Amino acid sequence: MANEKIPALEVRHITKRFPGVIANQDVNLKLYPGEILGLLGENGAGKTTLMNIIYGLYHPTEGEILVRGQPVVMHSPKDAIALGIGMVHQHFQLVPVMTVAENVMLGSETVRNGFLDVGAVAQRIHELSSRYNLDVDPYALVEDLPVGVRQRVEIVKTLYRQAEILILDEPTAVLTPQEIQGLFQIMNLLKEQGKSIIFITHKLKEVLQVADRIAVLRQGKVVGEADPKTATQASLAAMMVGREVILTVDKKPAQPGPVILEIDGLTARNDLGEPALREVSLSVRAGEILGVAGVQGNGQTELVEVLTGLRPALGGRIAIQGKEMTNASPRRITEEGPSCHVPEDRHAYGMVSSYSVAHNLVLNTYYLPPFAQGITVNESAIVEHAQRLVAEYDVRTPSVLTPASSLSGGNQQKMVVAREFSRPVKLLIAAQPTRGIDVGSIEFIHNQIVAKRDEEVAVLLVSYELDEIMALSDRIAVMYKGQIIDVLPREEATREKLGLLMAGVHPDEAAAST
Amino acid sequence: MSRKRVWKTSSIVSMVVAVGLVAMAILVNTTSLSQHTWLRVLFGVSAMNFALRATVPLVLGALSGILCERSGIINIGIEGMMLAGAFAGFVVKVATNGWPLGLSLMAGVLAAILIGGVMGLLHATLSIRYRMDQIISGTIIIILAAGFTAYLFDRDAVAEGKFVAMPIPGLSKIPVLGEVLFNNPPLTYLALILVVVLHVALFHTRWGLRTRACGEHPRAADTVGINVNRYRYMNTTLGGMMAGLAGGFLVLEAVGQFQEGMTAGRGFISLAAMIFGNWMPFGALGASALFGYTQALQNELLLAGVVNVPRHFISMLPYVVTIVAVSGFVGRVRPPAAEGKVYETESSA
Numbered sequence: 073m074a075n076e077k078i079p080a081l082e083v084r085h086i087t088k089r090f091p092g093v094i095a096n097q098d099v100n101l102k103l104y105p106g107e108i109l110g111l112l113g114e115n116g117a118g119k120t121t122l123m124n125i126i127y128g129l130y131h132p133t134e135g136e137i138l139v140r141g142q143p144v145v146m147h148s149p150k151d152a153i154a155l156g157i158g159m160v161h162q163h164f165q166l167v168p169v170m171t172v173a174e175n176v177m178l179g180s181e182t183v184r185n186g187f188l189d190v191g192a193v194a195q196r197i198h199e200l201s202s203r204y205n206l207d208v209d210p211y212a213l214v215e216d217l218p219v220g221v222r223q224r225v226e227i228v229k230t231l232y233r234q235a236e237i238l239i240l241d242e243p244t245a246v247l248t249p250q251e252i253q254g255l256f257q258i259m260n261l262l263k264e265q266g267k268s269i270i271f272i273t274h275k276l277k278e279v280l281q282v283a284d285r286i287a288v289l290r291q292g293k294v295v296g297e298a299d300p301k302t303a304t305q306a307s308l309a310a311m312m313v314g315r316e317v318i319l320t321v322d323k324k325p326a327q328p329g330p331v332i333l334e335i336d337g338l339t340a341r342n343d344l345g346e347p348a349l350r351e352v353s354l355s356v357r358a359g360e361i362l363g364v365a366g367v368q369g370n371g372q373t374e375l376v377e378v379l380t381g382l383r384p385a386l387g388g389r390i391a392i393q394g395k396e397m398t399n400a401s402p403r404r405i406t407e408e409g410p411s412c413h414v415p416e417d418r419h420a421y422g423m424v425s426s427y428s429v430a431h432n433l434v435l436n437t438y439y440l441p442p443f444a445q446g447i448t449v450n451e452s453a454i455v456e457h458a459q460r461l462v463a464e465y466d467v468r469t470p471s472v473l474t475p476a477s478s479l480s481g482g483n484q485q486k487m488v489v490a491r492e493f494s495r496p497v498k499l500l501i502a503a504q505p506t507r508g509i510d511v512g513s514i515e516f517i518h519n520q521i522v523a524k525r526d527e528e529v530a531v532l533l534v535s536y537e538l539d540e541i542m543a544l545s546d547r548i549a550v551m552y553k554g555q556i557i558d559v560l561p562r563e564e565a566t567r568e569k570l571g572l573l574m575a576g577v578h579p580d581e582a583a584a585s586t
Numbered sequence: 587m588s589r590k591r592v593w594k595t596s597s598i599v600s601m602v603v604a605v606g607l608v609a610m611a612i613l614v615n616t617t618s619l620s621q622h623t624w625l626r627v628l629f630g631v632s633a634m635n636f637a638l639r640a641t642v643p644l645v646l647g648a649l650s651g652i653l654c655e656r657s658g659i660i661n662i663g664i665e666g667m668m669l670a671g672a673f674a675g676f677v678v679k680v681a682t683n684g685w686p687l688g689l690s691l692m693a694g695v696l697a698a699i700l701i702g703g704v705m706g707l708l709h710a711t712l713s714i715r716y717r718m719d720q721i722i723s724g725t726i727i728i729i730l731a732a733g734f735t736a737y738l739f740d741r742d743a744v745a746e747g748k749f750v751a752m753p754i755p756g757l758s759k760i761p762v763l764g765e766v767l768f769n770n771p772p773l774t775y776l777a778l779i780l781v782v783v784l785h786v787a788l789f790h791t792r793w794g795l796r797t798r799a800c801g802e803h804p805r806a807a808d809t810v811g812i813n814v815n816r817y818r819y820m821n822t823t824l825g826g827m828m829a830g831l832a833g834g835f836l837v838l839e840a841v842g843q844f845q846e847g848m849t850a851g852r853g854f855i856s857l858a859a860m861i862f863g864n865w866m867p868f869g870a871l872g873a874s875a876l877f878g879y880t881q882a883l884q885n886e887l888l889l890a891g892v893v894n895v896p897r898h899f900i901s902m903l904p905y906v907v908t909i910v911a912v913s914g915f916v917g918r919v920r921p922p923a924a925e926g927k928v929y930e931t932e933s934s935a
Contacts, residue, residue, distance in 0.1 A: 129809070150811030165806035167799050169923070178799050179810030181792040188790055229810075 078141045080105045080268040081126070081157070081237050086135035088121055095121040097292040099135070103237065108259060108269045110283030110300070112276070112312055114482065114510035118292040119272050120162075123239050126270075127159045128152035139237075153180075158230025162242040164222050168215035172208050173197060176229050193232075200231050204261055220251035227258065238262065239270045244278055245508050249367070249538070256282045274510055276305040277539070288312055313512045323522045326546040329358035332498050332530035333379075338388035340378050348374035350554040351388065354532075358498065361521065361531040362559075363545030365538060367574055371554035372534045373416060376503045379532070380413045381405045382421075392499055406436055411499035412492035414485075416507070416534070422488040425477035429469050430458035432476050433491045465490035466516060482513030489517055493524060500524050503534040518544060538570060552576045600872050608763070615762045627886040634766040636885050639840060641871075641878030642777045643668065643849075646832035647856025648863060648870035649784055653825035654706075656788065656865060657818045658801040659713055660720040660926045663727030664829045665853025667705040671833025673735040674701035676844035679745040679837070687747045694745075695773070695834045702830015703823050705731065710822035714815050717928045728853070736846045748842040749773060773835045778871075780828070785867040797821055801922030804929040814929050829853070851905070858908045864919045876911065880904040 079102040088096040096118045103109050113119045124130045126137065128146035136143050139155045146152050152159075166175050173193045182189045182196075194210035201207055206224045214222060223243060230238055240259075244252045259269055259282060273279050279286055279300070286298040288311040296311055310316055333356040342348035348371045356362045366372055377383035379390060381402035390398045392409045405411055415421035423432045434443050434454050442453040458472035467486045469479055476484060485505070492500070502521060506514040521544060525531050535541050541548055542565065549559040550573040557573050607629070614629040627633060647664045654661035675698035682690040705727055712723035749771035757768040788794035797817055799807040804814045832852070837844050855877050862876075863869025881904045888900060 127809075148811055149809050153811060159809070161809065165803065165809045167803040167806055169802055169920070170795075170798070174795060175806075178795060178807065179812050181795060183792055186791065187786075188792060188795060 079103055079138070080140060081270075082138040082141075083122070083126065084136050084138070086122065086125060086132045086137070088118075088125060088130060089133045094292055096125070096132075099289075099292075099294055101287055101294065103268050103270060105236075105268050106263055106266050107284040108263055108271055108282055110279035110286040111270055111272045111289065112274070112279055112286060112308060113289035114274075114312055114480075114512055117289040117312070119289055120241065121292075122289070123159065123241060123270070123272065126152070127157060127239065150179075153233050153235075156234060156236040157239070158233060158235025158237070159239040160223065160226040160230060160241065160243060162245065164226055166214045166222055166225060168213070170214060171210065172212050172214060172217075172225050172228075173210040175214055175225060176210075176232050180233055196232060197228060200228050204231065204265075205258055206231075220247055220254070223247070223251075223255070224258075235267070237268045237270070239272070241272045242274070242508070243271070244273060244275060249536075252278065274508075276308050276511070279308070280305065290314060309511045312510070321518050321522055321543045323544075324526070326360045326525065327528075328360040328546070329528055331355045332358050332393055333532060334389070334391040334394075335379070336389045336391075338375075338378060338390065339386045340374050340383055341386065342371075342374055348554050349378065349385075352551075352554070352556055353388075354549060354556060354559070356499070356530040356532050358528040358530050359525060360546045361525050361533055361544050363541035363548045364532065364534040364551055365541045365548055365570055365574060366536070366551035368536045370551045372503070372536075372551055374554075375551070376413075376416065376501060376534055379405075379501055380411075380415075403436075409499050410495065410497045411501065412495055412497045414488055414492050414500075414502040414505045416503035418481075418484055418488050423476050423484060426475055428473045429462065429467065429476055429479070429487055430454050430472040432487055433458045433461055433472075435491060437495070461490040461494055462487075464494075465520075480510075482509035485509050486513055486516065489520055493520055497529055500529050500531045501534075502531065504536065505533070506535075506537070506540060538567060538574075542567070542570075550574055604872070611766075612762045623890050627883065627890050630886065631762060631765055632889075633879075633882045633886045634762075636882035637875065637879040638766060638770065638774065639878075640881040641874045642774050642835055643832040643840075643852050644856050644859050644874035644877055645781060645871050646777050646828055646835065647853055648859040648874055649780060649867060650706075650825040650828035650832070651857055651860040652784065652788075652865055652867060652870060653828060654709075654822045655860070655925050656801045656922055657797045657821035658804060658814070658922060658925050658927070658929065659710065659818050659822045661706075661709060661724055661822065661825060662721055662857060663705070663709055663724035663731075663853075664825075664832075664856050665849055665851070666724075666728035666731035667702045667709075667826050667829035668833040668836070668853050669728075669735055669847070669849045670705050670731040671698035671702040671830030672837045672848060673731075673739070673833070673844055674698050674830070675834035676743075676745055676837045677738075680743045683744075683746045691747070691749055691838055694838050695831070698830045698834025698838070699827045700830070702833065703827040705830070706823040706826015707819070709826065710819045713822075714818055714928070720926055732847065735844075739844060739846060743844075745837070745843055748837075749839040771839045773831070773839045776831075777835070781867045781871045788867065798922070800929075801925055804924050804927075808929075818929075832856075855904065855908055858912045861919060861921075862911050865921060873911070877904055877908055880907045 081103040083099055083101050086096055086099040087094065099122060111119055121130065125132050128149045128151050138144065144155060173190050176197060177193045182192045197208065197210045206228050208221060208224050208228055214225065243255060247255060262269060271279065271283055280303065283300050286300055286303065286308065288295050288298065288308065290312060298308060298311065335352060335354045338349050338352040340349040352375060354362065364372055374383060378385050381400055385398050392411060395408060397405055419425065431454065434457065437443060438449065443450055455472055462469060462472055465486050467490060468483050476487065479487065505517055505521065521531060521533065533541065533544055545562055547559060547561055548565045548570065550557050550570060552574065553576065557576065557578065611629045611634055614625045615631050647668060650664050650667065651661055675694040678697035679690055679694035682693050709723055709727055712718045712726065713720045751769050751771050754768040758764045788798065796807060796812050799812065800814045800817045807814050833849065836848055841848065859870050859873035859877060862873035884900050884903050887895065888897065
């Protein structure tokens with residue numbers, strides 16, 4: 073399939089230096105028409121820098137870029153767009169208050185008699201929608217659209233500008249399993265129509281599923297290419313990290329102790345005022361991991377928020393170690409549980425980006441000795457504490473005084489984990505603990521979670537990644553439309569069973585159909 | 587209540603109120619109701635005219651704010667730009683007192699716009715190139731204008747003549763409405779026209795779409811090849827010109843002379859009008875009209891010799907209404923999402 077002689081895109085000897093760091097070193101890659109090239113690498117490996125160079129956002133320090141065999145120099149994304157290169161960023165570049173049509177035409181507006189011709193744009197969007205199976209409503213406001221649809225808008229944006237080369241940066245990080253399959257169908261359709269796609273991802277399974285060729289970046293260099301037909305997750309992970317990576321979690325059977333977390337008949341509403349939790353009842357014992365599976369949007373976010381004191385419970389009871397904790401404040405839940413929480417969205421709830429690593433590591437203990445004495449803060453104690461944790465939890469940072477925003481996603485998450493796990497607790501609530509982070513960090517965090525379980529901590533794990541749930545959980549609860557539709561022991565849970573439950577098929581019906 | 591609901595409700599309410607006001611105005615002025623002092627104060631033609639005159643600098647100031655803020659630059663220095671424009675207009679008018687009146691006034695207006703534009707450019711440079719906090723840079727503009735206009739002002743200078751009413755033939759004969767709306771000096775018409783122009787430009791042209799993107803999500807604009815900072819420079823300078831025009835109006839159409847500090851807080855009330863109007867030209871017009879109306883009431887009450895309400899309370903009226911209006915709407919209106927933040931393009935790396 074990908075045997076055209078002239079590559080659609082080629083980069084030769086690309087090197088990019090920033091003050092103090094070499095982000096890309098002597099990178100050589102070819103991309104042929106009608107193929108999907110998977111680009112793998114840990115956070116900080118240089119993938120995004122390379123893509124920004126291809127898209128004209130950065131200038132390479134050395135090296136050249138060739139499009140359809142001709143060397144090109146790009147000064148800005150405008151040049152890249154003119155050459156047929158389109159990019160779908162990991163963090164969507166859509167203006168929420170504008171409509172789909174306005175977003176799509178931004179920068180390449182169709183104008184009639186001096187005024188914007190929204191009708192013509194909507195027409196073109198309809199054409200693209202039907203041709204590539206990318207259903208979007210041109211007149212919808214982006215802020216009203218779910219994440220999967222917003223991504224389609226981003227793809228339409230690139231096709232609207234006649235992109236032949238599409239760069240997709242971590243497109244599946246925000247999608248549900250069904251949406252991911254939908255995206256792959258679209259990608260295959262685009263490929264069949266002769267487009268070339270660079271698919272940047274961390275997810276080994278996905279790249280094996282959809283890519284025609286795989287290139288692996290590590291520390292700014294291309295360390296090798298792989299053929300998806302022969303490579304395995306393990307071989308790819310080893311290339312990415314530079315050492316053997318154990319992808320399955322090695323754990324001893326659970327030894328559950330007394331019930332630590334008791335939830336009975338919990339009801340709550342979401343931000344729009346709709347019912348999010350409908351009489352949820354669960355219990356988690358010390359020394360076990362209860363995984364809550366389900367498609368995003370079935371109440372998992374609200375469940376964690378209620379349990380951590382961030383959302384009011386309108387009915388029901390929560391008890392931790394027998395103590396009444398319904399609608400208790402986050403501080404009380406943290407101190408008296410005692411409990412810790414690794415939040416779903418580390419940027420919004422897990423850390424303060426502009427604070428140093430050291431300060432982030434005392435976000436919930438800053439007022440306690442030795443970090444505080446009376447009204448003053450003891451900076452040296454904080455720094456010392458931070459240095460200890462950073463070493464113990466392998467948080468890669470130039471210093472503990474570096475702002476957290478400078479760390480890669482994986483290291484930010486390890487920092488949050490370091491803060492939460494280093495306190496003595498009986499309950500751990502982890503929501504999407506490995507979202508958007510690299511394979512090496514995922515391995516580390518999974519091991520940490522299991523270690524906590526073995527310290528007789530009760531672990532409530534919420535994740536949209538079925539693999540993660542199945543790797544870590546001792547028991548699995550499935551949430552559907554705000555209710556726990558079933559709870560099964562891990563031994564009885566298969567992907568098929570869980571998939572049916574996640575889609576709302578009741579266990580009796582599920583049993584009947586298997 | 588969600589933002590959209592509040593905005594929709596208040597738009598409907600304000601339209602009902604406006605229609606009611608017009609109806610009352612017609613009634614009071616054409617029937618014997620004009621005998622009642624209070625009704626005359628509230629709905630008389632004199633009040634309406636005064637309200638419109640008071641609205642003009644406010645709406646021009648609000649349009650200035652909208653231009654800047656929609657592209658992402660917070661501009662609290664409208665007061666200073668207005669004052670500088672007023673002064674420039676005055677100086678040029680005095681210098682050209684010997685010219686034919688029309689030409690002299692035009693020169694004054696152009697000077698006002700020009701100086702306003704220069705102040706706008708200064709604000710943009712401080713905010714963008716020097717990454718100064720935009721509130722501070724706006725404050726600098728205000729203090730700078732207050733200082734240099736007071737210092738350079740020659741109290742003996744007299745401007746001879748100002749813009750007079752230009753009735754629109756036919757339309758100005760309509761009872762009540764004609765006298766108020768269609769019998770005005772040119773800058774008043776210009777202000778109303780500019781509201782429409784800005785609305786159409788912001789929401790129906792390429793320039794408007796890109797400007798709004800720069801104010802809402804500059805990175806998105808950058809990634810499609812829009813030069814965010816260029817739009818911000820351009821819009822802030824245009825905003826300065828608009829504020830300068832407001833100042834020119836004060837000197838060349840409203841008062842006829844310059845006085846130190848004559849803007850008297852209008853720049854700030856314009857900001858309130860901009861916020862209350864949800865950063866939309868027509869919203870700002872409605873809000874400015876409300877505040878202008880309260881200024882008119884203040885005047886009418888004094889003229890009508892109403893003595894049982896203390897004079898100072900009457901003077902407070904416009905400002906109190908401003909506070910009440912804006913505080914009621916804080917959190918329910920939505921400023922451009924990226925305003926006030928310095929935008930660093932990745933390509934500057």
